[in-house]
Amino acid sequence: MAALSMIVFSGDYDRSMAAFTIANGAAGEGDKVSMFFTFWGLALLRAGNGPGPGGLQSLFKLMLPIGPDRLRLSRLNFLGLGPIMLRRLLGRKGGRDLSALIGMAIERGVNFVACRASMELLGLSREELLPAAHLRVGDVHEFLRAAKEADICLFI
Amino acid sequence: MAALSMIVFSGDYDRSMAAFTIANGAAGEGDKVSMFFTFWGLALLRAGNGPGPGGLQSLFKLMLPIGPDRLRLSRLNFLGLGPIMLRRLLGRKGGRDLSALIGMAIERGVNFVACRASMELLGLSREELLPAAHLRVGDVHEFLRAAKEADICLFI
Amino acid sequence: MAALSMIVFSGDYDRSMAAFTIANGAAGEGDKVSMFFTFWGLALLRAGNGPGPGGLQSLFKLMLPIGPDRLRLSRLNFLGLGPIMLRRLLGRKGGRDLSALIGMAIERGVNFVACRASMELLGLSREELLPAAHLRVGDVHEFLRAAKEADICLFI
Numbered sequence: 033m034a035a036l037s038m039i040v041f042s043g044d045y046d047r048s049m050a051a052f053t054i055a056n057g058a059a060g061e062g063d064k065v066s067m068f069f070t071f072w073g074l075a076l077l078r079a080g081n082g083p084g085p086g087g088l089q090s091l092f093k094l095m096l097p098i099g100p101d102r103l104r105l106s107r108l109n110f111l112g113l114g115p116i117m118l119r120r121l122l123g124r125k126g127g128r129d130l131s132a133l134i135g136m137a138i139e140r141g142v143n144f145v146a147c148r149a150s151m152e153l154l155g156l157s158r159e160e161l162l163p164a165a166h167l168r169v170g171d172v173h174e175f176l177r178a179a180k181e182a183d184i185c186l187f188i
Numbered sequence: 189m190a191a192l193s194m195i196v197f198s199g200d201y202d203r204s205m206a207a208f209t210i211a212n213g214a215a216g217e218g219d220k221v222s223m224f225f226t227f228w229g230l231a232l233l234r235a236g237n238g239p240g241p242g243g244l245q246s247l248f249k250l251m252l253p254i255g256p257d258r259l260r261l262s263r264l265n266f267l268g269l270g271p272i273m274l275r276r277l278l279g280r281k282g283g284r285d286l287s288a289l290i291g292m293a294i295e296r297g298v299n300f301v302a303c304r305a306s307m308e309l310l311g312l313s314r315e316e317l318l319p320a321a322h323l324r325v326g327d328v329h330e331f332l333r334a335a336k337e338a339d340i341c342l343f344i
Numbered sequence: 345m346a347a348l349s350m351i352v353f354s355g356d357y358d359r360s361m362a363a364f365t366i367a368n369g370a371a372g373e374g375d376k377v378s379m380f381f382t383f384w385g386l387a388l389l390r391a392g393n394g395p396g397p398g399g400l401q402s403l404f405k406l407m408l409p410i411g412p413d414r415l416r417l418s419r420l421n422f423l424g425l426g427p428i429m430l431r432r433l434l435g436r437k438g439g440r441d442l443s444a445l446i447g448m449a450i451e452r453g454v455n456f457v458a459c460r461a462s463m464e465l466l467g468l469s470r471e472e473l474l475p476a477a478h479l480r481v482g483d484v485h486e487f488l489r490a491a492k493e494a495d496i497c498l499f500i
Contacts, residue, residue: 034336039498041362042418046227050197050343053305057328071358072419088433095420106198107228108251121244125309149365153437172369179496180346184335186195186343187362187498190492202383206353206499209461213484262354263384264407277400281465340491342351342499 035064037182039175043072043096045103045115045130051188052133058184059140066178067137068170070147073188074154076100076134077146077161085155093154100130138164143178145170191220193338195331199228199252201259201271201286207344208289214340215296222334223293224326226303229344230310232256232290233302233317241311249310256286294320301326301334347376349494351487355384355408357415357427357442363500364445370496371452378490379449380482382459385500386466388412388446389458389473397467405466412442450476457482457490 036058040051055065069077075097084090097103105114119129128136137144144167151157151169158169179185192214196207211221225233231253240246253259261270275285284292293300300323307313307325314325335341348370352363363379371377381389387409396402409415417426431441440448449456456479463469463481470481491497 050226053328057332061332070362088429117244121309127309153433153439172365176369184341185496187500188343206382209484213488217488273400277465283465340497344499
């Protein structure tokens with residue numbers, strides 16, 4: 033059994049699909065997988081919207097998408113049309129979209145860690161994130177602990 | 189002898205140059221190098237254009253550049269002028285452009301793997317990719333096999 | 345004691361913050377940390393401006409920001425307003441901005457290596473970079489040496 037660690041930073045739809053495809057592939061091989069979500073990557077874990085923290089924080093929070101279906105492509109985004117077309121194409125080809133890939137990762141026991149510093153910066157509370165049992169809040173040392181144990185570590 | 193594994197995701201001219209510079213440096217030291225091309229990274233391996241798959245697929249395929257000389261810069265692209273200026277500057281300085289770096293990687297026996305799922309999504313066939321002997325088509329498990337053996341693994 | 349190696353490629357304000365947060369966290373745990381700055385990442389190390397090299401080189405050099413406070417965000421940049429708002433928010437929350445994170449990395453003995461090929465391409469001299477004792481100029485083999493020793497290696 034190997035171990036894999038990832039930092040999900042970008043929050044782009046396509047890069048996140050790559051992250052979860054790798055995570056699910058490894059978890060399917062029986063590997064231990066840990067994903068650390070920071071900055072824009074926190075968008076993937078948002079399940080709802082709590083009260084605005086006010087001021088500048090509210091502005092950043094407002095700009096952070098809620099959940100995977102609102103993410104943009106890293107290119108060919110076309111003001112949001114790109115991800116919609118990609119999801120449609122995935123549907124026709126029998127592929128999984130990002131939302132389904134995240135669900136699969138939860139089923140396969142992939143560990144999610146939400147970056148505490150990013151959450152505080154944006155004014156996000158734990159209640160606004162996915163209710164997944166495998167999701168907890170942690171700091172950079174939590175990431176480093178998983179990364180040092182890992183055979184593969186990726187920044188995405 | 190060490191082993192190095194890379195995922196070439198972005199398909200940006202500059203990021204791809206960094207990927208191949210590292211790959212060639214390691215291969216030159218006698219290391220075993222494997223590069224997995226997925227999503228926009230497949231553009232680097234395109235050598236020609238087959239028939240359009242039709243519909244939405246054709247649209248994405250149409251937008252994916254054919255070969256390294258059509259790639260954009262991750263910044264200062266200036267509608268395509270940036271990469272042209274960069275290539276000209278490289279020429280004057282005696283540096284290698286991306287196309288030359290790819291040729292060197294092939295000569296040095298770097299293994300190329302094209303992501304099967306991305307190819308199917310875009311409607312790309314093996315015949316449309318480089319005829320290199322070291323290029324084959326594989327899935328995420330092929331990547332994981334190389335990555336688990338690797339001393340260095342990078343997502344680019 | 346573990347070892348950590350990073351390639352700082354992007355030169356985005358937010359991605360660079362993530363890089364230095366990880367570097368400082370690891371150095372704080374007593375790990376050996378090495379950061380290799382290439383392409384746009386060299387902007388972080390610029391401390392001043394030497395004479396323009398002339399021609400195309402001058403153009404690229406002109407476009408490369410001088411120091412961390414001029415970097416853009418990878419998204420929500422809003423023509424430079426995004427980083428200013430982020431720094432203000434960090435100030436209010438008692439967080440460290442990128443400039444402070446770089447200072448902390450220098451204090452903690454993180455090794456900086458500036459990519460020689462990128463410097464030559466842009467016409468940057470050593471004198472235009474930070475006067476830090478832990479900063480030296482090196483090539484891809486210097487990166488590979490650190491990366492092969494490292495337990496964690498990230499491309500950022």
